[in-house]
Amino acid sequence: MSRVARQIAAIVAIGVVASLLSAADGFAQSVHGLPMEGRGGDTKPNTRVGRPAVGKEEYTRYCAGCHGDRGDGQGENAQWIDPKPRDFTQAAFKCRSTPSGTLPTDQDLINTIRRGIVYSNMPQWRPLPDQMIADLLSYIKTFSPRWKAEKPGAAVQIPAETPVTTESILAGRAMFQKFECWKCHGTEGRGDGPSAAALTDSKDQPIHPFDFTTSTRFKCGTTNADLYRVFMTGLDGTPMASFADNIKGDQGWDLVHYLRTLQPVRTPELTLWKTWLATHAGELKPIGPETGGR
């Protein structure tokens, strides 16, 4: 082996060892981080104390490209992105456990950072360690004076899920008709209702209602409880309003069970619904204007 060949071999060997070490380091980070969020929605609360000065550095590295140095959602990538990055100066957040118009809890924001937001450019930041997320939160909160003046709202109460029954699905279908969910989400939940085309968010950007037939993952989680929570809190900054004044207790589960029949996979709700429809389809009036739903 010539001297040159030996030198090349040595350099390659060093490179291999170095990359193995860095992979191990990355692995170690995710192990030390909070448990990754599963279908359950909630993670262990992050009780670490955030350091805004450190958070600023992390923010500049990971977030500012889209959310902007000033936190106004005007980062250099923003013009290419739809939906637009969140404007932290307004402190209005889509995914909350708190009533419409109130600040989210820290855990709500942690969940959003870890979960990411489907159908948007917000990725899942799962490997970020606990402390880094705490630092990021403390820095994000410097963009709006609301974080100093207000406290997060009281979390909306979600009762234990009721059994999936035909009656529950039918009641949910009647709610879908009565509350005119179909105006935006469409008579079949395809996001193509009569008001869908004209929808804009609070920044006058066009925005699409959720299409229930494409995915079982929602912007704010994947579980039935996550879906229930969305009716109650609304998605602030978007046309999705809060129904907390009008949907009470177990009623919310009825609507959840109906929405699950619109999904692209064979949910338990859909199985039950199809069995019932096989013999009772004629009893239903179509969802839409001027009909009663049943």
Next chain:
Amino acid sequence: MRMKLTASIALVAVATMALAPIARPNAGGTVAGKVTFTGTPPKMKPIDMAKEPSCAKEHATPVMNESVVTGEGNTLGDVVVYISAGGAATTPPAAPANFDQKGCQYLPHVLALQAGQQLVVKNDDQTSHNIHPMSKINPEWNKSQPPGAPPIQTSYEKPEFIPVKCNVHPWMHGYFAVLNTSHSVVTGTDGTFSLSGLPPGKYTVTAWQERFGTQSQEVTIAGTETAKLDFVLKATEY
């Protein structure tokens, strides 16, 4: 005799004290005048409510867009005229400010209220509305109100002109003019306004129109006179 005199003086004093708070709202000066515009205002187009038949049938003739409401002689309606500076702080009126949804329109189109005053939002329609005030200073909320739902009762803490919309019916838009004062009025089509009950002092009176912006003038009230004040806003076509 002296006893009687003392008693009657005391009686008068008590009566004056008792009457004073009642008399106060009528006392003071008034600022009154008219809001007009110069230039060419944008042409208001009729609203097509065909997508909401329950509302369309409530209107014999199509409802016009209400961004600029004008009357004969270039008068301007839906202008908020209010005391923006001067005078003592006012307490929010006890009566709530009412905002109705009827025939897929906001009644009134512009609602003036004081920060801290109760705001009541009603739905008189046979369709679901969502009330979405897009505040920037106050917390932004968005609530659904199906037919027959109870009124939404809330209030705003900070002064702000807040655009309100219904996402389901995109033609519906209005304003909450949340002010620091109870001395405010929204002009009718004839453009006239009158702010009464102003204690003596120097005031800044401001007129706000959603398209044409704001204009302020100073006025001094000495007693119980009516100071005349007119506003001429410059119309912008877009």
